[in-house]
Amino acid sequence: MKLPRAIQDMRTIKMLLTAAETQAQRAGDGLPGPEHLLLAALDLPDGTARRAFERAGTDPAEFQAAIDEAHRQAMRDIGVLAAGPSRPLPEAAPAGGLYRLTAPGQEVFQAAVRLAKAGRRSPLRGAHVVAAAGDQERGTVARALKVLGVDRGALTAAAGEVLTGH
Incomplete structure (x- = not known):
């Protein structure tokens, strides 16, 4: 029995x-x-976000390292040099209750939901988040994709292809 959307x-x-x-x-x-x-989104069980990255020609497992490099580059650009490798933060449990996001995070989330609703029969999937985040011209995602050598438009198109099955 399928769950309602x-x-x-x-x-x-x-x-x-x-x-x-x-x-x-x-x-x-x-x-x-x-x-x-x-x-x-890359860890959602539907696997569509990972497939979108792969279709765009990049390894989704490299995205975290690209974020880290984008942050290092931004710090270098403003003249802050890293003292060395940072130590890992302890595992954190979600606070629970209401979910909050940064303003750009809210924009991406709302755009992903709009994309899913536009698909009428498609439930929200990871590739919707990829498409919404790929549309952002500035910010960490755009800089990390640049580090990876991934064109944002190509990633957004790949997400659309994964969602439509093309």
Whole structure:
């Protein structure tokens, strides 16, 4: 028996936002942003976010390292040199309750939901988040994709192809 789309969406949203919150906490960030949503989408069980990255010609496992490099480059650009490798932060449990996102994170999440609704029969999937995040011209996701050598438009198109089965 298939779950109604609304129930599927709620489960996906809970997984996505809980994982994004955990990603943000691990990174020492107060609230999840687009990069945390994208990292969370890559781990969704539907696998569509990973397939979109692969279709765009990049290894999704390299996205976290690209985020780290984008942050290092941004720090170098403003004249801050890293003292050495940072130590890993302890595992953080999600705070629970209401989910909150940065303003750009909210934009990406809302755009992903709009994309899913536009698909009428498609529940929210990881590739919706990829397409929404790929549309951002600035920010950590755009810089990390540049580090990976991935064209944002190509990634967004790949996400659309994965969603439509082409």
